[in-house]
Amino acid sequence: MSRSIDVELVNIQKKFGDNVVVDSFNLQIEKGECISFLGPSGCGKTTTLNMIAGFLEPDQGDLLIKGKRMNGVPSNKRELGMVFQTYSLFPHMTIFENVAYGLKLRKVGKAEIAERVRKVLELVKLPHVADRYPKQLSGGQRQRIAIARALVTEPSLLLLDEPLSNLDAKLREELRDELKRLQQEIGVTTIFVTHDQEEALYLSNRIVVLDHGKVEQIGTPWDIYNRPASEFVHTFIGKSNRMPGTLLKSEGEQLLLRTEAGFTLQAPARGRTFTGNQPVSIYVRPEKIRLVVADTAAESANQVKGTVKLTSFLGAYTECEVEVGGDVLTVRIETGNEDAGLTAGSTVFLQWKSEDVFVFARKGNER
Structure with missing residues (x-):
């Protein structure tokens, strides 16, 4: 059976001035996979995610989504949903209006908007907060609404930029469980950026370990932990x-x-x-x-x-x-x-x- 590749990075490089922050990045992501970019601050993981999202352009290499070259294609033409570290909810809008915002921009009909917002709020287990405002929700609830807003447009690719880092330990664990349930239930191809090794091990089908802009290893959580390709991978993943x-x-x-x-x-x-x-x-x-x-x-x-x-x-x-x-x-x-x-x-x-x-x-x- 042939594999269906949703995202492909071919010799991607990105510089800021003379500083190479992403170097010779090659990766194929299959449809429905959850891939984590893992590494310390400054390793290039968020820069790579921003190139996939269309917020940055690679200096070299090709970026393909569903087989189409995306270099130069604006973010709003890439059929993706993105969840940031901060919730980025509009404070003056209700939760319903926040979640519906992307659908309104796409000129979806009112009845369909109402149905899709209802379904996605049920998916994140928050159907009862539709009429509230962001300030009336807890941090964990707001992040789940940010995820709902990304999912309601039915993206072919979901990008998550350290969405759990601003939460306390208990909430982070709860939302981590929720993310895994959602990803498996929906089957959307997901790229998750984190510096937290436990999150990456828990959520991912495969992990890309990065250091100083270079890929140290790509593998399953088991392989990364038990068969590290380098001393950096071994010491960064787990305790030793x-x-x-x-x-x-x-x-x-x-x-x-x-x-x-x-x-x-x-x-x-x-x-x-x-x-x-x-x-x-x-x-x-x-x-x-x-x-x-x-x-x-x-x-x-x-x-x-x-x-x-x-x-x-x-x-x-x-x-x-x-x-x-x-x-x-x-x-x-x-x-x-x-x-x-x-x-x-x-x-x-x-x-x-x-x-x-x-x-x-x-x-x-x-x-």
């Missing part, structure tokens, strides 16, 4: 413990390493090439570490001895900080597992599987 060390030996895909604290560890090369005595950074995620109170080194190729410095109960799990030589490693223990006796000063042993270790070459004098 880093131990500086040195490569002792490389045999095929298996590496033998020594940390600066003096521990010998094993790890897979994952297709990367290393040389003997090369300085490396060794990573293992907190949830991949098993914490035991007895020395069972014979059972594990990767075991280190440490001292508990701090424990924090966080509901679903307890987080422990364990000093290992000169490093402090974070360990997450699921609630319900035995954690008695894990008080500050306790001696413990940390174990993990070699396949859960990621190794990257260190640069220069980086520790």
Whole structure:
């Protein structure tokens, strides 16, 4: 079965002066996909979204929507809906009038406007606020109305520019759930810009990780988290413990390493090439570490001895900080597992599987 491509970026580049903010961006987005652009501030994600929306023009490359080249085509000719970080609702208009605004500009008949506004307000679960004004709604309700206004025109492409960033944690979580439900229910192709890794992992079919205008990796949330293409991707997505060390030996895909604290560890090369005595950074995620109170080194190729410095109960799990030589490693223990006796000063042993270790070459004098 052939794929239906809704959006395609071909060697897109954008400069502001001499600063290249988006460089050689290539991407195909299939119909119905939810794609997230993820990265730190200044990585080029919003600039790319604004080029897709028609607010900015690429300096190089081609932008296609449904197979048609969009370079130079104004935003209002692109059949898209956009939701901004700020709600951008008209304060002097009722919610009904705000949502209906785009339909009126398109000269849709009054009866059809009334029906489409009713349906989209039901979709975002706010049919009862049609006669209110924006100031009478909570932040979460206003953002849902902004989404309704974008959806009411039945766009072929929905663009979301950090729509949850101005909400408190609880509202952000609720609206994140709502966005996922809406996207799956409607099936509209969606591009979501965020710097929040959890939002991207939760909402996306695929994630584009950007840094300094360049694409670091494109993949499913599982691949991005479990098969990072670079050290930047690994450290930006999720939490990870880093131990500086040195490569002792490389045999095929298996590496033998020594940390600066003096521990010998094993790890897979994952297709990367290393040389003997090369300085490396060794990573293992907190949830991949098993914490035991007895020395069972014979059972594990990767075991280190440490001292508990701090424990924090966080509901679903307890987080422990364990000093290992000169490093402090974070360990997450699921609630319900035995954690008695894990008080500050306790001696413990940390174990993990070699396949859960990621190794990257260190640069220069980086520790």
